[in-house]
Amino acid sequence: MKLFCCQACGQMLFFENVRCERCSRRVGYCSEGATLIALDPADGEGGVGVGGWLPAGGDASAPRMFCVNAEQDACNWLVPAGTEDQFCVACAFNRVIPDLTVEGNLELWRKLEAAKHYLIYSLLLLKLPIKKSVEAADGGLTFDFMDDPLGGEDGQKVMTGHDEGVITVALREANDAEREKMRLEMGEYYRTVLGHFRHEIGHYYWNVLVRDAGQLEACRAVFGDDSQDYGAALTVHYENGPPVGWQATYVSSYATTHPWEDFAETWAHYLHIVDTLQTAMAFGLVVDTTTPEGDGLERHFNFDPYSAGSFDEILKAWLPLTVVVNALNRSMGQADLYPFVITPVIAEKLRFIHQLVHGLPLADAKLEAA
Template identity: 45%
Template structure:
């Protein structure tokens, strides 16, 4: 019993879900699992194993979106609402294209295999590729439509990212035949972001989630940098929420903390945790994302606030 309501474990607990379901929920699945529109057949045990790993990443995403106060309307409640098709190209033999269309995010479960995902990362020349990264990028496409309510907001967005009404198919053909333009790193967070204004926004949104999520974790476990180490007047103390803080505070904290995290990774012989450079134009784009996110109605959906087990790892 929680706050007068009876809650049960999610019916998908057998393959790893640790969220709860209120007794009057429309199904025996938790809020995150109900957002999954399509998944492998119940007899496809190999694909379902991959699904478990991807659903864990999705729960992290949904929890972070809820804590940021971003509105989540499920696909089965409203046309164009958020939903996920989680299918495996290895199991079905079908071509699965990771992407977003009309609120539905499609993810290829085959990429939960480290060797397959790493091979794709190397072949595409990407410094970073994870399942959570895919989810954060694709949900950026969804929220671009949700968080820009009027023409004035779209005009501000286009001034930074470009006109998204430009042909996407032409942009794809150009990008994969010519690659990113020379000097791309002076204005974009990644080569992929140069392909089309939609992708630039989604990449920037994903990095906003990377940054805020990692700083939240650092704050939750008490990581900070002493002023004596950074030669600053004050310690660098990350916050669990930057909703009421200017973008400058967020990015300054991240500059210092990401340097520290990169050094820790190097000491283990690993690649940098955050192998990206936040140049001036990218910072302006992140400021825009910060603005529209923090101006969104602050509503932590009850399904998220109460559907978590009390000992759940929050990040």
């Protein structure tokens, strides 16, 4: 994630900011320019932006409007310039949102929206194809944010998942206590709302960039045969757990379930890596853990992880950074920020995702599938 700056007073701004803490101006995210804009109400001093907002400094451009979800403090994005859209680029993909009249749902929905906006930010910077769904199974993307039904039979709950472009996210995932409980019950190292979004969008892009783009054989050479029965594979995983030694070839235990899940988990980690690297570089974070011999872990980087031509460049930046951030967390008595090991096999899976994302020639090497 980039850092931003208030154009009016120079104050540092963060992606989530809705107002500058120094000059109190309203700020809005412009998806076309990937920047936060300091704004003044178009209706003049003392106005409240009913007539739109203008960039601070008296820019004569047409007034901009906020996404209607800003009224619920669930969005800080501007709608695309020159349109009469009600929703911003990110919120336009919503099909179902929770019942906001139910106590507590608004706060939980805001957390889901915050994570989804991080996701859409990344997809736009990576210039990935992203089409809004118009109707079911049209190859487009849509989000359903759903609460568990009241009085559901046999404790029926909404399941987070993907189905032909429809990404369903269970509202309870935004409840920190519930999510941590599920993490422990499932023996996971890591479970976050943003992680769910990045995983499920991986399934969507398997459809778009692999299945529908004629890359099935290339993907199978790396992740295995996806034609095996998914339901049966899921049953085996939950009954028997991951195979012994899975850490050598899979980024997570859940990735061992089926090639689709291996792809989605690896995709999610690729997004974790590029966005965290962008954040580190925005802060000027330099890793310097030199050893007496060789070049050690010292690295000085100055590139955009979202547009890097070489995956090796990303990996060389990422590995020493994980050492440092994990050590920082331990110093605070916290679990590792990135509790995963990128082995050579996992690195090649990540390289495949990188090549797929950027439209580069796909690696020919066949990886050993566990």
